[in-house]
Amino acid sequence: MADLLDRKLLFVTGKGGVGKTTISAGLALMAASRGKRALVCEVDAKGDLAASFEAPPTRFQESQVAPNLWAMSMDSEASLRQYLSLQLRLPRAAGLGVVARMFDFVASAAPGVREIVTVGKLCWEVRERHYDIVVVDAVASGHIVGQLAAPQAINGLVQVGLVRQQTGWMLDILSDPAQTGALIVSTPEEMPVTETIELVGRLRAETTVDLAGVVVNRVLPELFGTREEQVFEALADPGVADVLDRGLEGGSAALLDAARLMVRTRRARAEHMEHLRRGVAEAAGGPVPMLYVPYLFLRSYGMRSTRQVAAALSAELES
Amino acid sequence: MKQGAGQASSLEELLAAKEIVVVCGPGGVGKTSIAAALATMASCHMGGRVLVLTVDPARRLAQALGLSSAPGRAQRVPPEAFADAGANPRGELWAEMLSTKQSWDRLVLRHAPDQHTAQRIIDNPLYQNISGRFVQSHDYIAVERLYELHSEGNYDLVVVDTPPTRNAVDFLLAPQRMAEFFSSRLLRLLTVPYRSRLVDVAARPFYYVADRVLGSQFLEDIAEFFILFQTLSDGFVARASEVERLLADRRTSFVVVSTLETVPVREAEAFMAMLPAKRLHLGGVVLNKVLPAYLTEQRLADRAELLCASADALAEELCRPSGPLAGQPAELVGRVLGEVGTNFNNIALVARREAGQRTELASGTPVLASVPELDDDVHDLAGVLHLGHHIWPGGEG
Structure with a gap:
């Protein structure tokens, strides 16, 4: 599992709402704290990445958010502009604004055009060795396959031109499991589990990107072992309630209810987790590294939660 | 967890008074299940013909609503299914799964100048990418299909589950973007015949760069497609503004679904903040997966x-x-x-x-319902009804 951080490019994806951004931020922070120069890039610019580091809003131009750690947000127009000025060496970048906008426009019809600019920028950072690791807070499971399969799609549609020339080296990076991997984030709930299993199959069938692992986020703590659970059930006895209510001056029923709520929720989720383990291995055609991140009982999200996620991921990598 | 009577009745009022309820919100909060439950409750308690239009539902929910067989067509949830689930609805519940491809084809057929042009557009590979794979087209086509259903007038109430957009706001901007698409200068630049491009000095750098980046063959393919597509322009633009008007109509209401997690709440707030500027009517919020008070x-x-x-x-x-x-x-x-x-x-x-999140989200917005986290996801009609009872005033919620 430790080789996860040896990869140069990690796409973090998963169903909407499972905590992709938090996991991406934690992963990048962990890599940075282990001495790697890390870049983390938010592709769906919603601003949550900046919040994870309590940093000012991220831009296309990366900014440092922690020692060894830089953050940026993707902007396909800016990315194209950067690319064109590097490739075409146009004086004063004539007409680039229009071209960039046209690109966006064409991207409405042609598959892969917008995606290739996004993926291209990330691959370029890897190729130029600007960073030891690039963590991508990527698009959700519904869109990631289109993004990662963009170079092939472009190959099919565009016969000549600069864009076409670029797909070769990008595919080399994307297809190399030593360099690139996808990490799917899930929670132990029915819908995210189903979507994760489907995505594992689609990544394998439709892209050349290697599945680096699955992160199970928001795993609830196990309150009781088997013997403790028996004792817990015995607490339902009315005689127990009398003693507890006398000692606590009431309220024992609610406290036990809250514990029951947790036990029940965890049990339901344990089933989903089991389903996830089996389904992922089956869809991938072999074992897939699983990393478990506990549910964080925190007041709010920010640098503190990002650090805790980084610590949890770090512990998982050691195990 | 009993709700105040004032809050409870606003949901009933909303479903009784509106013709269209658009269920929107961030990803992963349970929009599809909530939309299905709202429609089901409306058909059970208020009667009439209620349709739930849904996009990409989970397979088991689709089965629960009898949607597994025919996308793009409304199907009635059979009364026997309700009877099996122990319910006796006063009205009819219909369900349709949006078919992006079919809806696009219908739209092209309606607005193309002739059958031949329509067919050429439909056969074009770029078109097939727009209609089948391209994701943002979901946003427009969902509102377009909604407009179509509403103008056919077969339903008393249509509840729409919005597509999983990257951003909930995309859904609102879809009709406007469609109109802008056709009036764009870029579209004109792309569809200019090749020879006159050489004459247009101002646009020459544009073509130079575009050719070098994309290759002239690809540009020509694109131009051909857009030239065909332009024949749809008048019909599309007119239609897009009608669709926009329908969304802003008093008979249409937006219901925002969110959990109380930090990130979804932030997105839901951003979405709600946009509604007034677009003159859209916010009916209220439904909070999902809420912990007991x-x-x-x-x-x-x-x-x-x-x-x-x-x-x-x-x-x-x-x-x-x-x-x-x-x-x-x-x-x-x-x-x-x-x-x-x-x-x-x-x-x-x-x-x-x-x-705390709830207080922020609910300032100035009625909370229509607050649903606890249920042990199981919805996968049969009984499950939809169970969820519905938590939503409906006087239910278990």
Whole structure:
């Protein structure tokens, strides 16, 4: 599992709402704290990445958010502009604004055009060795396959031109499991589990990107072992309630209810987790590294939660 | 967890007074299930013909609504299915799964100048990418299909589950973007015949760069497609503004679904903030996967602290020979009691965080319903009804 951080490019994806951004931020922070120069890039610019580091809003131009750690947000127009000025060496970048906008426009019809600019920028950072690791807070499971399969799609549609020339080296990076991997984030709930299993199959069938692992986020703590659970059930006895209510001056029923709520929720989720383990291995055609991140009982999200996620991921990598 | 009567009735009022309810919100909050439950409750309690239009539902929910066989066509949920689930609806529940491809084809056929052009557009590979794969087209086509359904006038109420956009706001901007698309200068630049491009000095750098980047063959393919597509322009633009008007109509209401997690709440707030500017009507919010209210009580938090502190002493008392847990090892019982106390503190922290989010989200917006996290996802009609009972005033919620 430790080789996860040896990869140069990690796409973090998963169903909407499972905590992709938090996991991406934690992963990048962990890599940075282990001495790697890390870049983390938010592709769906919603601003949550900046919040994870309590940093000012991220831009296309990366900014440092922690020692060894830089953050940026993707902007396909800016990315194209950067690319064109590097490739075409146009004086004063004539007409680039229009071209960039046209690109966006064409991207409405042609598959892969917008995606290739996004993926291209990330691959370029890897190729130029600007960073030891690039963590991508990527698009959700519904869109990631289109993004990662963009170079092939472009190959099919565009016969000549600069864009076409670029797909070769990008595919080399994307297809190399030593360099690139996808990490799917899930929670132990029915819908995210189903979507994760489907995505594992689609990544394998439709892209050349290697599945680096699955992160199970928001795993609830196990309150009781088997013997403790028996004792817990015995607490339902009315005689127990009398003693507890006398000692606590009431309220024992609610406290036990809250514990029951947790036990029940965890049990339901344990089933989903089991389903996830089996389904992922089956869809991938072999074992897939699983990393478990506990549910964080925190007041709010920010640098503190990002650090805790980084610590949890770090512990998982050691195990 | 009983809701105030004032809150409860606003949901009933909304479903009774509106013709279209658009269910929107961030990804992963359970929009599709909530939309299905709203439609089901409306058909059960208020009668009439109610349609739920959904996009990409989970397979088991689709089966629950009988949607597995035919996308793009409304199908009635059979009364026997309700009877099996122990319900006897006053009205009819219909369900349709949006078919992006079919809706696009219908749109092209309607607006193309002739059958031949329509067919050329439909056969074009770029078109097939727009209609089949391209994701943002979902947004427009969902509102377009909604418009079509509404103007056919077959339903008293249409509940729409919005597509999983990257951003909930995309859905609102879709008609406007469609109109802008056709009036764009870029579209004109692309569709200019090749020879006159050489004459247009101002645009020459544009073509130079575009050719070098994309290759002229690809540009020509694109131009050909857009030239064809332009024949749809008048019809599309007119239609897009009608669609926009329908969304802003008083008969249409937006219901925002969110959990009380930090990130979804932020997105839901951003979405709601946009509605007034577009003159769209916010009906209210439905909160999903909400923790029970008792968890925020300070009195109980104090008891939990006390339990943590006195777990061992209480265990001794419970386990003495005359106690209710006589024979159990006191050390084990003490540990369990301590866990119970710690657990309460943990969940209470989350419940308080959620309560804070709720206050922010609900300032100035009615909370139509607040649904607890249910043990299982919805996968049959009984499940939809169960969820519905939590939403509906006077239900279990």
